[in-house]
Amino acid sequence: MADSLAENKKNQAGNVPSEGIFFQGRLHGALAHRLAVDILKGNYKPGDILPHQIDSVESLNSTRTPYREAIRILAAKGLVESRPKRGTQVCERSRWNLLDPEVMGWMFETTPTDAFIKALFELRLINEPAAAELAAERRRPEQLSQMYASLMIMKEETLHTERGRIADLEFHKQLLLGTQNELLISLNSSIGSAIAWSTKFKSSDPIGSRDSWPDHLRVYEAVADRDSRAARFSMEALVRTALEDTRRSQGWKTASLSLESHT
Amino acid sequence: MADSLAENKKNQAGNVPSEGIFFQGRLHGALAHRLAVDILKGNYKPGDILPHQIDSVESLNSTRTPYREAIRILAAKGLVESRPKRGTQVCERSRWNLLDPEVMGWMFETTPTDAFIKALFELRLINEPAAAELAAERRRPEQLSQMYASLMIMKEETLHTERGRIADLEFHKQLLLGTQNELLISLNSSIGSAIAWSTKFKSSDPIGSRDSWPDHLRVYEAVADRDSRAARFSMEALVRTALEDTRRSQGWKTASLSLESHT
DNA sequence: TCTGACCCATTTATCTTACAATTAAAAGAG
DNA sequence: CTCTTTTAATTGTAAGATAAATGGGTCAGA
Numbered sequence: 001m002a003d004s005l006a007e008n009k010k011n012q013a014g015n016v017p018s019e020g021i022f023f024q025g026r027l028h029g030a031l032a033h034r035l036a037v038d039i040l041k042g043n044y045k046p047g048d049i050l051p052h053q054i055d056s057v058e059s060l061n062s063t064r065t066p067y068r069e070a071i072r073i074l075a076a077k078g079l080v081e082s083r084p085k086r087g088t089q090v091c092e093r094s095r096w097n098l099l100d101p102e103v104m105g106w107m108f109e110t111t112p113t114d115a116f117i118k119a120l121f122e123l124r125l126i127n128e129p130a131a132a133e134l135a136a137e138r139r140r141p142e143q144l145s146q147m148y149a150s151l152m153i154m155k156e157e158t159l160h161t162e163r164g165r166i167a168d169l170e171f172h173k174q175l176l177l178g179t180q181n182e183l184l185i186s187l188n189s190s191i192g193s194a195i196a197w198s199t200k201f202k203s204s205d206p207i208g209s210r211d212s213w214p215d216h217l218r219v220y221e222a223v224a225d226r227d228s229r230a231a232r233f234s235m236e237a238l239v240r241t242a243l244e245d246t247r248r249s250q251g252w253k254t255a256s257l258s259l260e261s262h263t
Numbered sequence: 264m265a266d267s268l269a270e271n272k273k274n275q276a277g278n279v280p281s282e283g284i285f286f287q288g289r290l291h292g293a294l295a296h297r298l299a300v301d302i303l304k305g306n307y308k309p310g311d312i313l314p315h316q317i318d319s320v321e322s323l324n325s326t327r328t329p330y331r332e333a334i335r336i337l338a339a340k341g342l343v344e345s346r347p348k349r350g351t352q353v354c355e356r357s358r359w360n361l362l363d364p365e366v367m368g369w370m371f372e373t374t375p376t377d378a379f380i381k382a383l384f385e386l387r388l389i390n391e392p393a394a395a396e397l398a399a400e401r402r403r404p405e406q407l408s409q410m411y412a413s414l415m416i417m418k419e420e421t422l423h424t425e426r427g428r429i430a431d432l433e434f435h436k437q438l439l440l441g442t443q444n445e446l447l448i449s450l451n452s453s454i455g456s457a458i459a460w461s462t463k464f465k466s467s468d469p470i471g472s473r474d475s476w477p478d479h480l481r482v483y484e485a486v487a488d489r490d491s492r493a494a495r496f497s498m499e500a501l502v503r504t505a506l507e508d509t510r511r512s513q514g515w516k517t518a519s520l521s522l523e524s525h526t
Numbered sequence: 527t528c529t530g531a532c533c534c535a536t537t538t539a540t541c542t543t544a545c546a547a548t549t550a551a552a553a554g555a556g
Numbered sequence: 557c558t559c560t561t562t563t564a565a566t567t568g569t570a571a572g573a574t575a576a577a578t579g580g581g582t583c584a585g586a
């Protein structure tokens with residue numbers, strides 16, 4: 001727990017140039033990551049005050065400058081708020097920037113609650129069918145061909161390989177790009193890390209999890225045909241199937257979401 | 264342009280405790296704000312390299328520590344990326360965290376493009392009716408009474424006063440809270456600052472801008488009655504009206520959005 | 527002569543260290 | 557109870573040492 005982040009960083013630097021997500025190479029990134037996970041896990045609860053800079057810094061084998069930068073990162077994402085004399089306080093959960101891609105990623109390092117997963121699928125169920133509808137009307141040839149390419153990779157790799165999952169992400173990304181709406185595109189980068197998690201989770205499940213490829217194909221065809229109604233409908237089916245699979249592999253007892261179908 | 268931020272801060276500290284949004288009291292906040300606006304305005308374009316830390320620091324009358332914290336804030340929001348030797352580079356627009364409430368706020372300090380406003384209304388049109396539907400099913404008494412209180416204030420204050428606009432924001436916030444979906448709630452804090460802008464803009468428009476109060480009342484009644492279909496329908500009407508007004512006061516020639524009604 | 531890999535210097539961000547200033551909460555005096 | 561003083565925490569300043577990555581140069585091989 002109180003081991004040296006600085007040393008860890010040094011080792012990492014000697015081995016591989018990019019460890020991936022966990023260590024972003026910089027010390028302040030590692031600090032931010034550690035603190036964020038502690039907050040999201042609930043080790044520090046909203047309203048709690050973090051130990052002062054000097055103490056924290058000593059127990060983490062760092063110095064103040066990187067620590068303060070880490071705090072700034074967390075503050076930028078609405079996780080903490082620091083004021084002189086009071087100290088650095090964890091913000092209320094409602095002020096957290098849950099849609100921030102990094103926060104979303106950190107969230108999934110801690111086995112999120114069922115409520116969170118449901119909220120996420122609700123958000124997908126609201127936005128992705130609508131996005132498919134818009135994409136059917138506005139998509140450009142580039143997006144269409146990229147979607148097709150991803151579709152082909154998905155067909156032969158399935159979701160059990162890394163390449164296959166990347167292709168899945170790429171498919172959704174290109175669909176969002178097709179909407180020509182930069183806010184929906186921005187939403188995608190948040191939801192993307194969530195999809196990555198849920199597909200990875202499903203692919204490790206031996207039993208259930210039907211093949212979602214036909215669903216993707218139908219979405220593609222609808223978008224290619226500029227059939228906005230079919231695009232919405234098939235995307236909704238896709239998300240609902242994904243929800244069902246996740247629901248089953250999580251062993252939820254509750255019924256599915258209460259959102260009506262609006263097609 | 265190259266005046267002293269440090270002095271400015273000192274003056275401000277002597278006058279009022281909180282200038283509001285522009286100066287968040289701290290120097291790194293002011294630096295981040297200035298740089299962010301420069302980026303969002305397009306003074307620095309994606310791919311551009313900001314001047315070296317040492318040069319920047321001199322021209323801004325600051326020192327390196329606060330400057331670096333400012334850079335960390337911007338990096339946390341996906342606006343820049345800094346690496347040794349290369350310097351600090353402005354990221355591609357698609358990587359910007361547009362849904363971040365602060366970024367959204369900065370966006371509206373620079374008269375955003377028509378495309379951005381349209382994207383925003385599209386997002387509202389997708390999410391808020393669905394949120395109203397969920398809120399109708401799940402809202403608790405607290406949210407209902409808060410919505411009612413806001414509604415009353417809106418009635419007597421209208422959108423021409425600050426209190427009235429705050430009540431408007433509160434109404435939407437409570438509706439989102441009623442969904443019991445923390446991701447939709449998080450979306451609200453982003454959209455909130457946007458609504459604040461558009462209502463303020465409309466209220467300064469002498470001519471058009473119908474009174475949106477009846478629309479709000481209908482939404483409230485539907486949510487109170489737990490009538491999810493009516494809630495969705497009336498909320499969609501409300502957003503479309505707001506869009507129409509904005510469209511008119513902006514003098515757009517283009518037709519309204521192409522999203523179909525799904526009620 | 528051209529191509530490629532490898533090594534090295536330079537530039538830049540990053541980290542360390544030490545100290546001064548500001549802020550706001552809390553304690554104390556009138 | 558109000559006003560002042562104290563005090564503990566973050567914030568800002570300054571400068572030097574470290575480490576990382578790009579770009580260029582060298583050298584070997586085709």
